[in-house]
Amino acid sequence: MTSYLHGYFPEEQERLVEQAGILGSLIYPRIDFEGCKHVLEIGSGVGAQTKVLISLFPDLKITCVDAESKQLEKAKANLLEEADRLTFVHQDAQKLDLDEKFDGAFLCWVLEHIPDPKSVLGSLKNQLLPGSVVWITEVFNSTFYFQPELPGLRNYYDNYNAYQRSLGGDPDVGAKLGGLLKENGFRDIELYPGGFHLSKHEPELLQKFTTYWIELMKSGAAAMLASEWILPEEVSAMEKDLIRIAADENAVFYYRFVQASATI
Numbered sequence: 001m002t003s004y005l006h007g008y009f010p011e012e013q014e015r016l017v018e019q020a021g022i023l024g025s026l027i028y029p030r031i032d033f034e035g036c037k038h039v040l041e042i043g044s045g046v047g048a049q050t051k052v053l054i055s056l057f058p059d060l061k062i063t064c065v066d067a068e069s070k071q072l073e074k075a076k077a078n079l080l081e082e083a084d085r086l087t088f089v090h091q092d093a094q095k096l097d098l099d100e101k102f103d104g105a106f107l108c109w110v111l112e113h114i115p116d117p118k119s120v121l122g123s124l125k126n127q128l129l130p131g132s133v134v135w136i137t138e139v140f141n142s143t144f145y146f147q148p149e150l151p152g153l154r155n156y157y158d159n160y161n162a163y164q165r166s167l168g169g170d171p172d173v174g175a176k177l178g179g180l181l182k183e184n185g186f187r188d189i190e191l192y193p194g195g196f197h198l199s200k201h202e203p204e205l206l207q208k209f210t211t212y213w214i215e216l217m218k219s220g221a222a223a224m225l226a227s228e229w230i231l232p233e234e235v236s237a238m239e240k241d242l243i244r245i246a247a248d249e250n251a252v253f254y255y256r257f258v259q260a261s262a263t264i
């Protein structure tokens, strides 16, 4: 793999597992692979979403594709008990070349990292049987809104997104899912907003999601520091500002991701 915003160190691999738990109630209410036998998961990482999928759909087999062998090794370790229902493939999703065809596909937080997401969906289409269903969940980072307006968080967030773009990724790819699916010949395309809108009416959730957001933001820090994109004090300022938002009586904390479903 070339440069990747979040890195592949153990803390980040653990963060992906925690993230799947924290965001699960926002991601999974709509996901439906009922009747599917074998789903292709692209950018499966350490298997955090895979674990949820196989528990929600007990008859499902999943083939997990990731471009990074460290992620696949960790996924195998995390999913030892479910090994008989899983296959792991080390491949770049922009050039899928798998022997089998699948009747469903699942992508979560991966297109944002890929320079040519159109090629992923084109490549995916060739791996799917007619009538297959696809579920994609992706970031739309421009939707992030917070009050009070704090410069440390604003500065870090802008840098985080700019850095992702510099690596060829797209922190707003969620906004483009409908067009990307259409361009690649998918049908029955539906787009759904997901995310959170928090303020003092839900203080515990506000605390939970600002804490989650600190970890998400810090997951880009090692790469940004190493390339001198940011300074250590900018990381600390971001963290302090998020702690202030959690404690602020008038705080607003808002974010939308996009979920898409389609068939082929």
Ligand SMILES: C[S@@+](CC[C@H](N)C(=O)[O-])C[C@H]1O[C@@H](n2cnc3c(N)ncnc32)[C@H](O)[C@@H]1O
Binding pocket: 001, 006, 016, 017, 020, 042, 043, 044, 045, 046, 047, 048, 049, 065, 066, 067, 068, 071, 091, 092, 093, 094, 107, 108, 109, 110, 113, 114
């Ligand atoms: C943020 S992680 C998400 C992992 C998992 N979907 C989840 O939600 O826990 C993104 C994953 O996409 C993988 N990835 C990035 N570019 C890829 C590519 N071109 N082909 C396949 N996987 C890729 C990374 O290695 C990483 O494991």
